[in-house]
Amino acid sequence: MSTAAIEVSGFGKTYGRHTAVSALSFSVPAGGLFGLLGSNGAGKTTTIRALVGLTRPSSGQVRVGGHDVWKEPIAAKSAFGYIPDRPHLYGKLTGRETLRFVAGLRRMPGAEREIDRWLEYLRLSEFGNELTETYSHGMRQKLTIITALLPRPRVLIVDEPMVGLDPHAARQVRELFRAHANAGNAVLLTTHSLPLAEAVCDELVVLDRGRVLGAGSMDDLRAQTGTIQGGVDGDSLERVFFRLIEEEQAAQALPGGKEPG
Amino acid sequence: MSRAAVRPVTARPDRPSGSLVRLKLRGLRNALQRGPKVGFAALALLGLLLVWAEVAGSLRALHFLGTFGFIGLGVFRRVLENGLLVLSAGVTFSAVTTAISTLYLSDDLNFLLAQPVAAWRVFALKVGETFLAAALVPTLLTLPVLYAVGVFFTAPWWFFPLATLACVLLYALPVGLGALLAVLLMRLSPVSRVREVATGLGVVISAGLVYAVRALHPEALVARAADPLQLGGVLRELSGGGNLAWPHGWAAAVIWQGAHGQWHWGLWPLLGLSALLAVAAPLLAGYAYQAGWARSLDSSRLRLDPAPQRPGYLQRQLARLGAGGLLAHKDLTLTLRDPTQWSQLLVLLALAAVYLVSIRSLPLPPIPAFRGVIGYLQLAFQGFVLAGVGVRLAFPALSTEGRAYWLLRVAPLSARQIVRAKFLGLLPVMLTLSLTLALLSAVLLGLGAVTVLAALLIGVSSALTLTALGVGLGAALPRFTADNPAEIGFSPGGLLYIALALLLSLLGVALLARPVLLSVTAAHLYPGLSAFWNGWGVGGLVGLLSLTVLGTWGPLAWGAARLDRLE
Numbered sequence: 001m002s003t004a005a006i007e008v009s010g011f012g013k014t015y016g017r018h019t020a021v022s023a024l025s026f027s028v029p030a031g032g033l034f035g036l037l038g039s040n041g042a043g044k045t046t047t048i049r050a051l052v053g054l055t056r057p058s059s060g061q062v063r064v065g066g067h068d069v070w071k072e073p074i075a076a077k078s079a080f081g082y083i084p085d086r087p088h089l090y091g092k093l094t095g096r097e098t099l100r101f102v103a104g105l106r107r108m109p110g111a112e113r114e115i116d117r118w119l120e121y122l123r124l125s126e127f128g129n130e131l132t133e134t135y136s137h138g139m140r141q142k143l144t145i146i147t148a149l150l151p152r153p154r155v156l157i158v159d160e161p162m163v164g165l166d167p168h169a170a171r172q173v174r175e176l177f178r179a180h181a182n183a184g185n186a187v188l189l190t191t192h193s194l195p196l197a198e199a200v201c202d203e204l205v206v207l208d209r210g211r212v213l214g215a216g217s218m219d220d221l222r223a224q225t226g227t228i229q230g231g232v233d234g235d236s237l238e239r240v241f242f243r244l245i246e247e248e249q250a251a252q253a254l255p256g257g258k259e260p261g
Numbered sequence: 262m263s264r265a266a267v268r269p270v271t272a273r274p275d276r277p278s279g280s281l282v283r284l285k286l287r288g289l290r291n292a293l294q295r296g297p298k299v300g301f302a303a304l305a306l307l308g309l310l311l312v313w314a315e316v317a318g319s320l321r322a323l324h325f326l327g328t329f330g331f332i333g334l335g336v337f338r339r340v341l342e343n344g345l346l347v348l349s350a351g352v353t354f355s356a357v358t359t360a361i362s363t364l365y366l367s368d369d370l371n372f373l374l375a376q377p378v379a380a381w382r383v384f385a386l387k388v389g390e391t392f393l394a395a396a397l398v399p400t401l402l403t404l405p406v407l408y409a410v411g412v413f414f415t416a417p418w419w420f421f422p423l424a425t426l427a428c429v430l431l432y433a434l435p436v437g438l439g440a441l442l443a444v445l446l447m448r449l450s451p452v453s454r455v456r457e458v459a460t461g462l463g464v465v466i467s468a469g470l471v472y473a474v475r476a477l478h479p480e481a482l483v484a485r486a487a488d489p490l491q492l493g494g495v496l497r498e499l500s501g502g503g504n505l506a507w508p509h510g511w512a513a514a515v516i517w518q519g520a521h522g523q524w525h526w527g528l529w530p531l532l533g534l535s536a537l538l539a540v541a542a543p544l545l546a547g548y549a550y551q552a553g554w555a556r557s558l559d560s561s562r563l564r565l566d567p568a569p570q571r572p573g574y575l576q577r578q579l580a581r582l583g584a585g586g587l588l589a590h591k592d593l594t595l596t597l598r599d600p601t602q603w604s605q606l607l608v609l610l611a612l613a614a615v616y617l618v619s620i621r622s623l624p625l626p627p628i629p630a631f632r633g634v635i636g637y638l639q640l641a642f643q644g645f646v647l648a649g650v651g652v653r654l655a656f657p658a659l660s661t662e663g664r665a666y667w668l669l670r671v672a673p674l675s676a677r678q679i680v681r682a683k684f685l686g687l688l689p690v691m692l693t694l695s696l697t698l699a700l701l702s703a704v705l706l707g708l709g710a711v712t713v714l715a716a717l718l719i720g721v722s723s724a725l726t727l728t729a730l731g732v733g734l735g736a737a738l739p740r741f742t743a744d745n746p747a748e749i750g751f752s753p754g755g756l757l758y759i760a761l762a763l764l765l766s767l768l769g770v771a772l773l774a775r776p777v778l779l780s781v782t783a784a785h786l787y788p789g790l791s792a793f794w795n796g797w798g799v800g801g802l803v804g805l806l807s808l809t810v811l812g813t814w815g816p817l818a819w820g821a822a823r824l825d826r827l828e
Contacts, residue, residue, distance in 0.1 A: 054670055078673040088663070088665050089668070093591065105673070106673065126566070128567070129566050
């Protein structure tokens with residue numbers, strides 16, 4: 001855990017007068033599994049989109065695999081795999097053709113064998129020759145997960161991975177993320193599922209309206225909330241998360257309180 | 262993350278309304294308020310210009326034809342009737358596929374049906390939406406012409422609402438029929454198949470239209486009109502009472518008589534049929550939806566085969582070319598599997614065939630110079646055909662990536678590579694079409710060497726520039742959320758493409774006009790290809806080369822830069 005696989009420094013994004021994310025900084029080391037948490041509109045997806053080259057930062061820098069995503073996009077994009085929150089695919093391609101296309105764009109040798117292995121692993125072998133327009137949401141989500149993991153990326157960036165997955169697939173995916181990080185790669189995921197984040201993440205950042213409320217390991221967060229408020233009742237991530245949100249709301253309610261970013 | 266305002270908005274104390282129409286109007290108002298104001302203003306300006314051109318053109322034509330008395334005005338009436346027929350057929354073409362999208366696949370359908378609102382009201386709204394999607398543009402195109410007719414004949418005030426009603430009723434008929442047909446098709450097969458069948462029907466209708474236009478033999482009409490012995494018969498045919506067996510004939514009669522201050526019985530069958538369909542379509546659609554006729558909405562039958570299908574020969578060969586080859590193979594596969602894409606090309610190929618047949622039948626005098634000039638000038642019309650193909654093929658090239666575009670965006674590819682790959686993938690198709698049109702028309706008209714060479718050079722130039730313009734403009738103004746590829750070409754960007762493509766074609770033709778003119782009017786002074794080897798010729802060739810290079814590189818570079826900035 002020495003080199004930062006993902007480095008976000010002073011990242012900010014504004015849409016007109018609206019600030020979506022303000023001065024966000026964090027880094028994810030190789031071998032780490034990092035969670036971005038927050039309510040709706042907290043800025044998680046904006047951050048993820050900036051990291052994968054879909055949204056240009058208004059300020060600051062985002063680097064993946066040691067490359068600035070916006071100055072060296074090809075090198076940066078070669079380093080990561082991305083799982084979006086909505087699995088939009090080419091409906092008129094079969095699952096296997098989609099994976100072959102992705103493998104071709106990334107110049108993967110021996111792709112056919114790997115494709116077969118992944119389809120088998122996520123129980124899609126029977127559907128591999130079917131058009132993806134006939135897939136259920138969960139099946140499309142599984143295929144999207146394969147598109148990201150197939151090239152064995154050094155960095156995996158995931159936006160809400162569990163939507164539409166059945167319990168078996170959800171467990172498989174959780175194990176996949178953990179194994180990917182254990183193999184020396186970095187994983188960054190956003191999720192609304194606090195139990196998932198608590199179960200798999202080494203470190204967490206809690207965002208609210210584009211600003212960081214808390215960051216660190218579970219122990220760090222417990223210490224942070226316990227120190228400031230005199231101890232939380234219970235130590236689950238859910239309690240920590242709501243405590244952080246309540247603190248922020250209380251701070252804003254004070255005269256001269258902080259303006260939302 | 263949306264761009265929505267952060268501050269909570271206090272709701273106005275509006276009276277709660279269960280009106281579905283008000284709901285849609287509110288949605289429209291919100292879209293207009295939050296949409297790009299400059300784009301709307303440009304669109305409005307374009308619309309106003311079009312209306313002005315229609316009204317001015319119609320009045321001018323009426324004044325001109327009016328000088329020939331009732332026969333001349335009869336000709337206008339027949340043209341109007343045929344125009345209504347063509348536009349009704351166009352509405353029929355799109356009504357079935359549109360009805361499937363609105364009646365069965367709308368995102369808000371489940372939400373609306375879960376509300377305490379009668380199902381027939383929901384489906385009546387959906388039939389209304391089908392009308393707006395399939396018939397609004399034809400209606401807006403027709404009304405200025407009808408109003409111009411009213412103004413010309415100083416029609417009474419009630420003519421204007423009557424003409425509007427006749428026009429709406431005429432286009433409502435194919436929409437109602439399309440909705441009913443969609444319901445029946447949904448009973449028979451799953452959504453994907455229904456779309457294919459609907460598209461097939463559309464192709465048949467369009468082919469029928471093309472056949473009908475050819476069956477009129479316009480060149481034979483011209484030839485007959487030129488013969489004094491046959492002129493009387495032609496004029497009698499044109500000035501007759503029109504076709505009162507079909508709705509377009511009723512509508513034309515209602516409008517024409519109304520403009521003269523008289524009622525025509527044609528309104529009643531129009532009104533009766535439209536009302537019948539307006540009642541039957543929502544009722545049957547609602548029943549069919551809730552009875553589960555649209556079985557593919559809930560399930561689809563798959564023929565599962567776990568044996569992996571390996572890449573074919575073409576895919577393996579194209580994959581050797583790298584990202585460009587992969588993209589080209591993917592686009593080809595998607596196009597061939599999507600009937601909404603390949604069907605448009607069939608229609609356009611039919612139009613190209615009609616163009617060539619019409620060229621062959623052009624009644625030209627046997628004077629070489631005259632044939633040469635006309636043969637050269639028709640290259641400008643070829644630009645129009647090529648622009649028609651480009652707006653359906655090159656302009657939507659990026660937009661048809663749809664919501665799956667993220668797969669390319671996060672892949673290690675630059676926007677420049679994506680745009681270049683699209684351009685190179687489409688160029689062979691456009692080049693083949695362009696050169697085929699240029700060569701065949703040159704052979705059919707028996708043109709000279711200079712004209713043939715100019716036609717070939719302009720053909721190559723047009724293929725390059727029009728493909729680049731389409732891909733570049735499409736990359737700069739993509740519409741990834743369009744449901745149907747057919748609608749992409751009719752966006753403001755698509756209209757801009759057609760205007761610019763025509764301009765480029767005309768420029769190309771103008772640049773080589775001088776040497777061609779010299780070769781056909783002073784053939785003895787400029788034998789062989791020597792017309793190109795003087796100041797005008799060399800200047801024209803250099804100009805065409807510059808136009809081709811700039812017209813190809815410029816749009817591609819601009820499109821790639823805009824695509825790169827897209828968020």
